[in-house]
Amino acid sequence: MTMLSKLLTGASLALAVGVTSFPVYAETPANMLVIANRIDDVTTIDPAESFEFAGSDISRNVYSRLVILDPLDLEAGYKPDLAESWDVSEDGKTITFTMRDDATFHSGNPVRAEDAAFSLQRAVILNKTPAFILTQFGFTPENVTETIRADGNKLIITTDQRYATSFVLNCLTATIGGVVDKETVMANEVDGDMGNVWLRTNSAGSGPYMLDRWTPNDNVTLSSNPDYYGGAPAMERVIVRHVIESASQRLLLERGDIDVARNLNPEDIAGVSDADGIQVVDELKGRLMYLALNQQHPELSKPEVRQAFKYLVDYEGMQNSFLNGQYTIHQNFLPATYLGASDENPFSYDLDKARELLEAAGVENLEIEIGVREAQERMEIAQSFQNSAAQVGITVNITVGTAKQILDRYRARELDVYLGAWGPDYPDPQTNAGTFAYNPDNSDEANATGLLAWRNSWDTGGLTEKVDAAVVEGDREKRVQMYLDIQEEFRETSPFVIMFQQIEQSAMRDNVTDFSTGQAVTNAAYWQVTK
Amino acid sequence: MALTEDNKQRRPTRAPFSNHVWPILKTALLTLGSIAVTLIGLVFITFVIGRVMPIDPVLAIVGERASQATYDEVYFQLGLDKPVIVQFLYYLWDVVHLDFGISLLNARPVSEDIARVFPATLELATLGIFFGVVLGIPLGVLAAVHKGSWIDQIARVVALVGYSMPIFWLGLMGLLVFYGILGWVGGPGRVGIFYIDVVPSVTGLILVDTALAGNWDAFKNAFSHIILPASLLGYFSLAYISRMTRSFMLEQLSAEYITTARVKGMSEWNVVWKHAFKNIRVQLITVIALSYANLLEGSVLTEIIFSWPGIGSYITTALLSADMNAVLGGTVVVGLIFILLNIFSDLLYRVFDPRAK
Numbered sequence: 001m002t003m004l005s006k007l008l009t010g011a012s013l014a015l016a017v018g019v020t021s022f023p024v025y026a027e028t029p030a031n032m033l034v035i036a037n038r039i040d041d042v043t044t045i046d047p048a049e050s051f052e053f054a055g056s057d058i059s060r061n062v063y064s065r066l067v068i069l070d071p072l073d074l075e076a077g078y079k080p081d082l083a084e085s086w087d088v089s090e091d092g093k094t095i096t097f098t099m100r101d102d103a104t105f106h107s108g109n110p111v112r113a114e115d116a117a118f119s120l121q122r123a124v125i126l127n128k129t130p131a132f133i134l135t136q137f138g139f140t141p142e143n144v145t146e147t148i149r150a151d152g153n154k155l156i157i158t159t160d161q162r163y164a165t166s167f168v169l170n171c172l173t174a175t176i177g178g179v180v181d182k183e184t185v186m187a188n189e190v191d192g193d194m195g196n197v198w199l200r201t202n203s204a205g206s207g208p209y210m211l212d213r214w215t216p217n218d219n220v221t222l223s224s225n226p227d228y229y230g231g232a233p234a235m236e237r238v239i240v241r242h243v244i245e246s247a248s249q250r251l252l253l254e255r256g257d258i259d260v261a262r263n264l265n266p267e268d269i270a271g272v273s274d275a276d277g278i279q280v281v282d283e284l285k286g287r288l289m290y291l292a293l294n295q296q297h298p299e300l301s302k303p304e305v306r307q308a309f310k311y312l313v314d315y316e317g318m319q320n321s322f323l324n325g326q327y328t329i330h331q332n333f334l335p336a337t338y339l340g341a342s343d344e345n346p347f348s349y350d351l352d353k354a355r356e357l358l359e360a361a362g363v364e365n366l367e368i369e370i371g372v373r374e375a376q377e378r379m380e381i382a383q384s385f386q387n388s389a390a391q392v393g394i395t396v397n398i399t400v401g402t403a404k405q406i407l408d409r410y411r412a413r414e415l416d417v418y419l420g421a422w423g424p425d426y427p428d429p430q431t432n433a434g435t436f437a438y439n440p441d442n443s444d445e446a447n448a449t450g451l452l453a454w455r456n457s458w459d460t461g462g463l464t465e466k467v468d469a470a471v472v473e474g475d476r477e478k479r480v481q482m483y484l485d486i487q488e489e490f491r492e493t494s495p496f497v498i499m500f501q502q503i504e505q506s507a508m509r510d511n512v513t514d515f516s517t518g519q520a521v522t523n524a525a526y527w528q529v530t531k
Numbered sequence: 532m533a534l535t536e537d538n539k540q541r542r543p544t545r546a547p548f549s550n551h552v553w554p555i556l557k558t559a560l561l562t563l564g565s566i567a568v569t570l571i572g573l574v575f576i577t578f579v580i581g582r583v584m585p586i587d588p589v590l591a592i593v594g595e596r597a598s599q600a601t602y603d604e605v606y607f608q609l610g611l612d613k614p615v616i617v618q619f620l621y622y623l624w625d626v627v628h629l630d631f632g633i634s635l636l637n638a639r640p641v642s643e644d645i646a647r648v649f650p651a652t653l654e655l656a657t658l659g660i661f662f663g664v665v666l667g668i669p670l671g672v673l674a675a676v677h678k679g680s681w682i683d684q685i686a687r688v689v690a691l692v693g694y695s696m697p698i699f700w701l702g703l704m705g706l707l708v709f710y711g712i713l714g715w716v717g718g719p720g721r722v723g724i725f726y727i728d729v730v731p732s733v734t735g736l737i738l739v740d741t742a743l744a745g746n747w748d749a750f751k752n753a754f755s756h757i758i759l760p761a762s763l764l765g766y767f768s769l770a771y772i773s774r775m776t777r778s779f780m781l782e783q784l785s786a787e788y789i790t791t792a793r794v795k796g797m798s799e800w801n802v803v804w805k806h807a808f809k810n811i812r813v814q815l816i817t818v819i820a821l822s823y824a825n826l827l828e829g830s831v832l833t834e835i836i837f838s839w840p841g842i843g844s845y846i847t848t849a850l851l852s853a854d855m856n857a858v859l860g861g862t863v864v865v866g867l868i869f870i871l872l873n874i875f876s877d878l879l880y881r882v883f884d885p886r887a888k
């Protein structure tokens with residue numbers, strides 16, 4: 001697809017040059033929001049199973065959760081949603097939610113604590129890909145009916161140990177926290193699947209939108225829920241059309257046949273940024289681009305070499321050229337907009353400093369292999385790094401491969417250096433702290449392939465314990481400070497060279513207000529949008 | 532001569548019924564056998580390629596950050612621990628029962644997906660080949676009859692542009708001009724936003740479904756959306772068909788029987804259409820069948836640019852996502868189309884060429 005992308009980009013450029021304005025302009029109805037987006041990653045819309053971006057967008061608008069991240073105030077963190085309040089026990093292990101009494105499902109059934117308990121129990125029992133977000137609190141299929149239970153209009157959750165309340169609640173804002181209509185779901189159960197097959201393509205939520213239809217690789221249509229307890233959304237119908245090609249999205253936007261284009265490439269963004277009636281909105285997303293140095297390598301494990309690599313990246317050069325508008329410099333494992341995120345970016349492109357550090361480490365004529373997947377921007381970053389490294393005497397051999405080729409070797413600790421991307425799983429700092437800076441057993445036998453620190457054979461030198469401590473800290477402010485401290489130490493000592501954070505640029509008609517793709521912490525929300 | 536009793540006895544009698552039926556049955560059985568063997572070969576090759584390609588269906592399901600235990604669990608669930616030949620036999624058994632498995636991408640049966648995406652491609656390809664044939668054949672004939680004239684030169688340029696212009700560029704320019712600037716046609720997608728799912732899907736062919744429903748507004752809208760991509764595909768078919776027609780016709784027009792016909796005073800119309808053209812029909816059938824088969828594979832770039840949910844983009848997306856069930860299912864269907872079109876063109880040979888009987 002690389003060649004295909006190049007060809008299409010070339011054609012898009014031709015289009016950008018050829019078009020300045022359009023004499024014919026249509027307009028979508030005032031009560032309808034039409035979005036062009038790539039939705040070919042939607043595999044299921046069951047909240048217990050959905051783990052992809054476009055699927056999570058649907059889920060966020062269809063399923064209400066106990067707590068919500070307000071799209072108009074994401075910085076505030078979680079707020080009450082189906083749970084109007086909660087109490088935490090003295091030992092910090094039990095949270096008792098009080099459910100609101102005015103919420104109903106799209107079926108008309110009332111939303112009960114029993115539904116909320118069923119939804120979380122179901123996610124644990126089904127044990128699909130995102131189940132770890134809940135099972136990390138000690139819930140298992142065997143104990144879940146006791147650890148997650150309903151009592152009247154109360155939902156009671158008991159974790160296996162004390163955790164920061166913010167950690168638990170942040171996890172409940174994830175897609176897997178969506179509350180499903182127990183009666184409707186169980187009426188569609190087949191062979192004990194708890195309605196999983198049915199919910200993959202149907203919905204049973206209580207959110208601001210109802211799913212009308214999802215046609216894979218074509219469109220998703222949502223209708224507003226007139227009985228939504230938060231008030232019926234202004235956009236009565238939302239249509240998400242699957243449009244892959246950036247130039248096609250741009251044409252649709254400029255013609256007024258869509259309101260929002262979510263996948264414009266930098267050339268098309270530049271093309272529409274000055275167009276009449278169109279605005280471009282930037283949002284920071286969670287994806288980080290990083291280099292990781294395998295600590296089994298005798299030279300790469302030297303602290304000075306780890307530091308030197310952090311001065312070998314031409315951060316600004318890349319940000320201002322081929323990554324322009326798509327990524328911004330970010331050198332911490334928590335993406336900006338996350339709780340505890342740091343905006344410290346102490347490293348800059350400094351060949352003299354890198355040379356000095358390499359000399360101090362006694363490294364000469366180093367030759368390393370970088371593994372990178374065949375994605376355009378990653379290969380360009382690898383080439384930029386290769387050029388920089390060559391100037392200090394390091395020979396970098398770039399191995400480009402498919403996900404299987406590269407990730408298999410990365411997971412098996414076989415690569416010298418890996419260049420890749422990482423996105424958070426849920427909106428809590430633990431999601432990245434628990435993989436970048438956490439490695440309780442660095443032995444090969446541990447086979448902890450899910451942990452990035454383990455993949456790079458890095459004994460975190462005390463950070464693991466600090467991550468453990470931060471995840472149980474009940475005081476939010478203290479917890480924030482703990483993550484700031486962990487990241488400060490991580491920046492200096494870790495074998496990770498975190499370089500960039502992704503930006504999503506959405507182009508939309510200028511009458512669209514309050515559209516949110518959810519920043520780094522969550523997904524797109526439509527109910528607050530007006531036109 | 533009077534018919535004697537002996538003569539009556541010796542008179543050839545009608546062959547037994549089986550003598551008529553058996554050759555037909557034998558041909559049919561051989562054809563079916565040939566289809567089966569070709570399909571099994573196709574499935575086997577695709578299956579093996581799918582297994583040796585550096586893509587990992589397990590990773591596609593569990594994600595990059597899954598633990599080894601989760602990875603292993605799915606690995607065994609997919610039966611990847613079994614020998615390839617055993618996996619193939621299992622798969623073949625399912626295919627025989629029209630079960631192409633479940634798509635890893637959307638957790639739906641692949642057969643359902645194909646039933647959804649193939650009509651979109653069929654509709655586009657059929658309209659495309661219609662344009663290609665209706666315009667390409669007369670253009671080729673005219674170019675041959677007026678060899679070296681300005682008509683021939685125009686036909687050459689038209690074909691050259693069709694051959695050499697990248698389809699994605701032409702597609703985007705077509706969208707820009709006819710949709711973006713002039714507003715004469717609909718944009719990407721099969722219908723506009725007001726017509727999504729307004730008529731029930733009976734055949735999956737949106738023009739047919741809207742006509743069956745009697746919803747002529749929806750029909751017009753669907754037609755405005757299909758006309759540009761179909762014309763584009765038709766243009767590429769036209770380029771090929773017109774050049775081949777010209778070449779076949781030139782060969783016929785230089786034959787002695789054509790000279791004889793002209794000497795006898797036959798009108799040029801009759802010479803060209805009733806004699807020369809009649810003799811190139813069999814060759815043209817092959818050309819058209821191949822063009823149609825190519826279109827039915829799904830033009831990936833056209834489908835991407837026009838957001839057309841057809842089989843080409845379906846297979847491509849599946850391939851890039853390591854969804855081998857979908858890739859295999861799509862490949863089998865495309866292979867079957869090729870085979871069926873070949874059989875169909877063989878049958879047409881028999882109609883148009885008495886020697887083939």
